[in-house]
Amino acid sequence: MRPFIFLMGKAFGLLLLTPGVVHAQGQAQIDADTRAAATEAAMTDAERTVLTNGIMPLPFPPVPIPPDALYGAGFVPGIDRLGVPPLWETDAGLGIAWVGGLRGDGATALPSAIAQGATWDSDLVRRAGAMIGGEARALGFNILLAGGINLMRDPRNGRTFEYFSEDPLLSGILGGAAVDGIQSMHVLSTVKHFALNGQETGRRIVDVSIGEPAARESDLLAFEIAIERGRPGSVMCAYNRVNGVPACGSEWLLNQVLKRDWQYPGFVMSDWGAVTGLDMVMAGLDQQSGAQLDPEVFLGQPLADRAATDPLWASRLSDMNRRILRSIFAIGLDQFRPERRPIDLDANAAIAEQVARQGIVLLRNEGDLLPLSRQAARIAVIGGHADRGVLAGGGSSHVQSPEGPGIALVTGRRQDSPQYGMAWHRSAPVTAIRAMVPDASVRYRDGRYISEAVALARDSDIVIIIATQWMTEGRDVPDLSLPDGQDELIMAVAEANPRTIVVLQTGGPVLMPWHDSVGAILAAWYPGARGGEAIASLLFGEHSPSGRLPVTFPAGPDQLPRPHLDGAGEVEPNFIGIGQPGQIVAVNYDIEGADVGYRWYAQQGLRPLFPFGFGLSYTRFSQMLVGLSGGARPTARVRVRNVGYRPGAEVVQLYLTANPLGPQRRLAGFERVELAPGEERLVDVALDPRLLGQWRDGGWYWPDGRYAVAAGTSALETGAPMSLSVAEGMPCTGATGHAACFHAASQ
């Protein structure tokens, strides 16, 4: 073995090391780039394609599974002699995926990412990330395919539940926090799916068109912020095409935006089955995941052959290895190996419960029907399999406890397991409600027969309907109704008893034709391992609801930028997402451009059913914007007070309402604050300058003029604005990370 030399910076001087001892010397302090370069330089030609491709270690489609691999999403062998560990990869952002129970273990299911988004609480999301990062290591994994950053451009997207929000700032901040938490446990996290992966229908043949400024100000901005904050070891490129080019082979997305403009130092891994050729390497793809799903292991022998004859390819191959190694070293995968040990499922479930509790959004509460009195004698609970558990989303992100689902409905196709069929976590709302009111009569009906549900409702003081909409990766929902006649059920029950509360367990927004007839509505999303307990604790007022919508609830499908979901009816709705040979599903994102979600409603003057940022509480708050300070990073100061009688949390939301280009509606900063009754606080909220300006001619740009900012309780309800101004040539005090300098304008 040839010794090699590298410099570790002044403090360490010059060291002479052999590759074999590099990892054994407490190298955490050594700069990851330097170590990556040294390790790469020591690789043999054969070793240079070890890290550039991996398998999906599952029985389908069959592939030889090495003995040190684990059933999970991916496996990449290590290079032992260089101290490079294997990469044991698992899905995903909601916990350690269960893969149909194949491993015989289980993990803590966090609430869906949309529920995490509804907390608007980056500290909590970071803690939740650290929790699943810890579980990943305890179960033998060192890579989590987490960080679902895609914006919710269409609420029918079957993966809405896996994403944080429809807003670039909220998704970027929370997604970054989740990644940061995971990686604090020395488990590498991705952000995914880069980029503009907005629907599942025809997911591998979708071609989205969008102009550069619109993309930079929306989906790409979400990734930019998440990457800045979370520093993920890897970015997973997406299945879809963007402007005619597959995302995993997009020179623009990978080489230019990600690696050149954002100076991203980590590696790009492909989504599973997204690699169509070796040429993707030159566009910026560094690693081929689950390679047996692709037509060929392109990033194996074909890549080695190319590098052997072409210096340009050889240097690119070195770069690929350096990027992968850099992330391994920077996050400490070599130092902190997975350690199989038991998980404290109770302690971790408490975090899942807190996320669920904080993520539940109170949408309606007529006559303060909620919180329920513990004196209620006869409580009816109807529907949603609430006697057995809470619903979970389907697909690769599906997590279950070691005992498996409370119930699972398997539809019988080959790859179907509870992973891909409907499954419930063992946290039954009925049990949790009974625990709250042990002396009450709590009766459950499944809701299949409306007449039976109505009879029970008539004979009850309070009715709680648990309504569900199942979503899964691989399929979009055809519309936003509650399936299986639940809308009719709710209507009939509410007519029989107006003291009806609807608790929604859905992947995202749904329509509510019964909205005006019911007393209260809670959006509980897919609430995870302790969802039942979280729901009960809010129903009975142990905590005040503090979730705020991370997505707009439309009043009808005609309000969406694309009332007809592209590809619906043309491509079979299945996991594979390939249509007929040569078929493409064209999706025009230029319709809304950067005005995703609430920005579209504002631009079109549409009134949604519930706006982004909305959520009620059992207490009340007053808010007032009292100052704006300028500089390169402007800040808003908001006075917020709990004027009610219960403790609660308010989410202070700052919106840009106008800039020199005209009226706007953009979240520019937010902060969640917990307040005791009567407590008042001054909250300083940093505004991200990128949300104030525009992308123009290859950079961020702030035209001269006034920028109006207002505090709001949702994207629809904002208070009196204050202004900042930008004028060319006016010097900046303070930090100057960005090109513009904002000045507090005279109000």
Ligand code: BGC
């Ligand atoms: C999904 C990814 C997931 C991967 C591995 C793909 O089908 O799109 O989100 O991480 O599978 O399971």
